[in-house]
Amino acid sequence: MKEERMLILRLLQENKITAEEAERLLTAVGHSNISEMSEKEVKRWNKDMERKLKDLGDTLEDWGKDFGKKIDEVVKDVEPKLKKVTQIVVDKTTSAFDEISKELNKEECDCNHQEYDENCCHDEDHRCCEDKEQ
DSSP: OOHHHHHHHHHHHHSSSSSHHHHHHHHHHHHGGGGGOHHHHHHHHHHHHHHHHHHHHHHHHHHHHHHHOOOOOOOHHHHHHHHHHHHHHHHHHHHHHHHHHHHHHHHOOOOOOOSOOOTSSOOOOOOOOHHHOO
């Protein structure tokens, strides 16, 4: 019980609790259980706890609202950047697939052209455009 009293006095000294709160806590600690407290002390203690719980709830609600606003700001800031990065990835991927497709078509083309002609060898039989003319 001495440790509890010292803790209460330290909290009072550090201005973490008011003198009235310290008095109530010291009174409560002085009783071995709540049944030894007077009805008036119990009501005051209950009212004090209800007030503290409400304050805590209000603080948490305010914190939640602030957190939500900050998240919204971050999303608004990051969203255009993500869209830009996504477009770059899509463009690069499309370009890579186009290059791969051209290389595969070159391998399938049996024509005699010196350079790859992307208009050549694109029918089902991969026939050369020169053969098609015949």
